[in-house]
Amino acid sequence: MEQALPALQALYASSDPGTKKEADDDWLTKFQQTPAAWQVSDQLLSQADAPMQFRFFAAQTMRTKVQFDFYELPADDSYTSLRDSMLTHINRFRAAEHAPIHTMLAIALADLAIQMDHAWPNAVETLFQHFGQSPDSYPTLLEVLRMLPEENNNLKLMTDSFKRESCSQRLQAATPEVVRFLLNLQCPTVQARRKVLECFLSWIKFTNLQASDIAQNPLLPECFKHVVEAGDLSETATDIIVEVLRMCSMDITQYQPVIQVILGQLNGLRSKFEAQLSRGVEAALDGDQDGLLQICRIYVEVGECLVPLVMTQCTDPQIVNILEAEMGGVHRGAGHRFSGSLSEISSIPLEFWHRLANEICRHLGHMCRLGVVDGCLFLSHSLRAARGMGKVGTIHLPIRMHLFIVDGVGAVVASLNQDDNFRNGLEQLVTPLVAGLNSERERPNVLSEILDRLTTIIRQVHIREGTAKAVSVGALISNTFWPVIRQCLAQHPGDSKLVEKSCRLLKHSMRCVPDLFKPNVSDVARTLVTAFQQQQHSSYLYIAEILAHTYAKDPEIVPVLTELFNQLSGIGYQCLISAKDRLEEITELVEDFFGMFERYLRFAPRIVLEAPTLAPTMQLWSTTIFVQQKEAVEAVIAFIESVLSHIAEGSKLGRRHADENKANIGQLLRPHALQVTPGFVEALFTLIAGVPTKYVQETIHSILDHVRSAFPQEFATWLQAGLALLPPSVGSKVELTKFGEQILRGDEQQLYEAIQDC
Missing domain, CATH: 1.20.870 (Son of sevenless (SoS) protein; Chain S, domain 1)
Structure with a gap:
């Protein structure tokens, strides 16, 4: 207390920013994490002459102690003493001017009901006894009741899983009593009625x-x-x-x-x-x-x-x-x-x-889709009659409407069976858009919209290889689409939106007629490397993925893919290393860099195994797993799990159902993974301790399952080191032992539940 009071005085009364920061960051924040903070906060809340800011700090500290440091309290006796003290405190601060303190204590009491578990089995009944007898104390009762279901769903509350489930069952049983109380409550003011409705909302969300x-x-x-x-x-x-x-x-x-x-x-x-x-x-x-x-x-x-x-x-x-x-x-x-x-x-x-x-x-199904096509055909004829399409008249319509029109007309053209009609229809649809690309060269936003429409058209086209229709489309792509894409990339290399739209058109063009696009692949690869050296747009890496997917089995193209992968992965790796402390700023690059590795490992594994960037990229696992953006971390995890699944298959080599090719790849990957996986497992538990996004939480069990399958002998030691990194508040020794057993030997569902509980 002797140290806390001067620090609080400096924080709230000093005019010197340096003094305030020192008091806040260097002393008070650390003080809140000490066992002494329990008693000091209780004393501050009891002092009627303490400044209001001091008592708010005490209430806030009490809330965080109950949420994160409850394990510090020695026994059930101290739990009861704390509960009784907090019931007294919250009643003292029920006046409107003390609302922030009152709210902090309401959250703390709700958390305490969960933490005490069987030591306070009748929490709702106790609250009714203390605050349900007089209208003056109804606001306190309503606020704590509102917090109970909300805090039961608060995953950042550090409590054992069986306590949370036990509290949930008690709240379910108390629901009729709570709802009855809310229905019978007479509210003299709008503010009072709002509290009733907010409390009711909290409970119906819960049950x-x-x-x-x-x-x-x-x-x-x-x-x-x-x-x-x-x-x-x-x-x-x-x-x-x-x-x-x-x-x-x-x-x-x-x-x-x-x-x-x-x-x-x-x-x-x-x-x-x-x-x-x-x-x-x-x-x-x-x-x-x-x-x-x-x-x-x-x-x-x-x-x-x-x-x-x-x-x-x-x-x-x-x-x-x-x-x-x-x-x-x-x-x-x-x-x-x-x-x-x-x-x-x-x-x-x-x-x-x-x-x-x-x-x-x-x-x-199909009947509905035909109706949509008929409607688009009628609309396109109406628009042509009204405005003319020779000068891309409809492009000045709202973007979404114009895209729908192009989509519908494109579907009609793509469905034409006669070769001449198809070729003429495609030409009439594409020509004004290409003219727009040539006339609007200095306006990247307009170019992006036109490229979007060309992509919408080519996506509709599904043709058989070797047909006259395929020849028409191949000529259009090689003679028109690819040149204008290259032109856009050269004119506006720094415009990420235009680059993305150009690459998207390139992807669908390549997929439409891969055999006829093949002569362009070397030129595309050279263009990608040059462009990626100038501007590290992630779209270039994605196109490299599509090239691997499309041409990995073609021996004439494999040398081109090998050089492309080595060049792009080398540049990309240097970018990630340079930005390793700010990866959240370049999540698209993270996504497509690891996406490229995963796709090449799937379709052209020999290129990845021989790449000089393989080992350094695997060393990035422990850093990139902390990226929170969904698509980026999804790509990181996909590559990690692909490597580990190959290694797991390697342990089955010689067995009846083993995938021999995958197993051989796994044996070559194993030495690299053995170097990085121990640290990676520790990184996963550090990630758990930080409570990542919901999506990441849902994937950690799968990653650990892959590690367990790939390295069954080593996993127990790595797991023990990882569990040791969790804060003591995550679980008692008994529960951590249970978690360890579930993760080490449990089935996939048990492993999932253990990680969710952590």
């Missing part, structure tokens, strides 16, 4: 209520009333309605009574929506933009929930009512598509229509 309970729950109609009336409660009310609809979507039959209640409430929303828009779009937005968004959210959630019913009961008046409302949200905004606010509103129902269209296509 699925019975359909009969929701259908008879007066809170649901009340929420619709709040949305219609607008005001301070409408946003929370909307969240509750949406959450109930998501619950219903999991089992429409079971929740049919709830759906009927909701459908009965929609007329009020639609009446408000129509009344608002009848004054004009801009006036409606100025008057109640948030209200319009809330109604759109509810209608779309209703629509998505009822998509299965729409497919079978599309003549039902209630279903028709929903569809008309969904369509109205789009059509009313059609003339105002450049208004940012209305665009947001219109995009909400568009998502519903997109999902419904996919569902219809899934049911109707």
Whole structure:
């Protein structure tokens, strides 16, 4: 305490930034991680004359100690003493001016209920006893109750998994009591009612209520009333309605009574929506933009929930009512598509229509697709008649609309069976776009859009090798597409968007007629190396992947691919080494660099095995695994798992079902991997300790499973070193031993559960 008070004084009262930083970073932050912080925080919260900032610091410290350092407390006796002290503290800070302190203590109490587990088996009952007897203490009760389910789902709370599950079961059992309390509570103010609704929302997110309970729950109609009336409660009310609809979507039959209640409430929303828009779009937005968004959210959630019913009961008046409302949200905004606010509103129902269209296509299949093509053909003829396509007239339409038109017309041309008609149709479609590429050379944004349309066209073309149609397309690509791609790359080498669009057109051109594109491969490879030396755009690495995929089995092209891989991987590796402390800034390069290694290992393994960059790249595993961007780390993991799966296959060599080629590759990879994998396993556990993104969390068990399969003898030692890197707060010795056994010997599901618990 003698040291904490001067440090807090310096932090909150000093005018010197250096003094404040020293107090905060050099003393107080470290102090919060010491066992002494428990008692000091408790004392500060008890001192009535302590400055408010000091007591907020104490409440914040208490929350972090319960969340991360609960293992420091010695026994159950200290748990009970801490609980009683915190119940006293939170009651002391229930006045509105102490709200930040009150919130910190509410979170701490919710976390404490989980951490104490069987030492506090009746947490909800205790809260009702302390704070449920007087209206003055209801706000405290509501805040702690709201935090309980939220904190049970907080994966950063350091607690044993069985405690979290045990608390979850107790909360499920207490749900009827909590809901009853919320329904019977009389709220004198809007603020009080908001607390009730927020608490209810927290609990229905946590647990699925019975359909009969929701259908008879007066809170649901009340929420619709709040949305219609607008005001301070409408946003929370909307969240509750949406959450109930998501619950219903999991089992429409079971929740049919709830759906009927909701459908009965929609007329009020639609009446408000129509009344608002009848004054004009801009006036409606100025008057109640948030209200319009809330109604759109509810209608779309209703629509998505009822998509299965729409497919079978599309003549039902209630279903028709929903569809008309969904369509109205789009059509009313059609003339105002450049208004940012209305665009947001219109995009909400568009998502519903997109999902419904996919569902219809899934049911109707080819018939539906033919209808789309017919519609595009009619539209393209209308546009040509109205504006003319000789000067790329339709390119000045909104981008998405023009792409749809090109997509539809391209599909029609691609489906033409007569060779002359196909060739003429393709020429008429492509010629004005190529003319645009030549006339707009100084405008990279326009060039990008035109390249996008050419890609849309060539993606539609599926032809048999050796046919007259194939010859027409091959000539178009070699004589027109490839020259204009090379021209765009040379004129605007620093424009990443144009480079990406150029490479995308190149990819689909190559895939369309690989045999006829083959004479261009050497020129493409030279262009890629030169361009990548100048500007390290990741798209060049991706094209190298496509070349390997397409031509790896062609002995005439393998030397070209070998030189290309060695050049690009050498340049790329140097870029990654130079930026190893800021890889999050170059995630696209990380993604395509490791994607290239994985693709070449799959299709041209000999090139990778002989590459001078193989061993250095594998040494990057322990660094690049910390990249959080999904596609980048996905590519890193794909290469790592590919290497490890080859090595695992090597241990099966000579057995009946072994893949001999893969096993031989694995034996050559094993010495390289043996050098880097021990450190890599430690890096994985350091990553776990940092609580990475959800996607990365979901993949770690798979990586460890591959390590275990590749190195069954060595894995136990590496695992022990990795587990030792986890903070003590991750689990007790008993649970860490359990984790270790699950990871070492468990099946894939047990391994997954152990990593999730960590």
